[in-house]
Amino acid sequence: MTNNYAADEAVLQLQDFLLGTGTVEDFLNRLAEFSAETLSRSVGADIECGVTLQRRKRSATVAGSSERALMLDRIEHAVGDGPCIQALRTKKVVVLADVATDPRWPVYQAELAAAGCHSTLGVPLEIGEDASAALNFFAAHADTFTEDSIQEAAGFADLAGRSLQLAVRIGTAQTRAEDLQAAMENRTSIDLACGVVMAQNRCSQEEAMHILTRVSSHRNQKLRDVAADVLRNLTKVEVRTHFEA
Structure with missing residues (x-):
């Protein structure tokens, strides 16, 4: 960033995104929008931003500041x-100053030119060992990204990378909590169904579980679904279990 005030402001904004978004996907889209706005002010021109995520050596567009940003970002992955x-590969900022004169990616550059984009900037984000990400900035005119704006983008990416690491951790924790809650609810449904079978057949819990398991195998149906059918047939309504997250 160009000064400490701007950096502090960016940190606060990124923290607000973390607190105000419900999923990692939402956070990434807000990040793309904020990144585009930040660099637009720096260069004095409209900038679009896409977010690329790479896992297991495969990369894909995961967010963008607009539908056009998504479209432009996907061109690179198609090529x-x-x-x-x-x-992403080198962990360094990469500038494509002019699609008409740079010799490195002729097919990609022709596609960009046809879409009305004439310069780009790729900025890597550090998010962990298993995955990497990058901000992909797009400008309508050649030579848009100056040395100052490139340094600003790199500094901003460092802050964004740290926030993204935290967003991914939060998202992972939420997923695990949801999986645990689902497992608890399924277990309770199975236990309730087991009780119904015990009462109907005057058998032990072990025998009731054996009956449910045998039905599950015979129907090629998951045990939790067999349990839900038992409860539904008993009450004639959908039975739901309840847990506080």
Whole structure:
């Protein structure tokens, strides 16, 4: 960033995104919008931003500041190489100053020119060992990204990368909590169904579980679904279990 005030302001904004978004996807879209706005002010021109995520050596567009940003970002993945992918590979900022004169990615650059984009900037984000990400900035005119704006983008990416790491951790924790809650609810449904079978057949819990398991195997149906059918047939309504998250 150009000064400490701007950096502090960016940190606060990113923190607000973390608190105000419900999913990692929402956070990434807000990040793309904020990144585009930040660099637009720096260069004095309209900038679009896409977010690329790479896992297991495969990269894909996961967010964008607009539908056009998503479209532009996906061009690179369709071609298979370009500044953003190189930034992911080298962990360094990569500039494509002019699609008409740069010799590195002729197919990709022709596609960009046809879409009205004439310069791009790929900025890597550090998010962990298992995955990497990059901000892909797009400008309508050649030579839009100056040395100052490139340094600002790199500094901003450092802040954004740290926030993204936290967003991914929060998202992972939420997923695990949801999986645990679902497992608890399924277990309770099975236990309730087991009780119904015990009462109907005057058998032990072990025998009732054996009956449910046998039905599950015979129907090629998951045990939790067999349990739900038992409860539904008993009450004639959908039975739901309840847990506080």
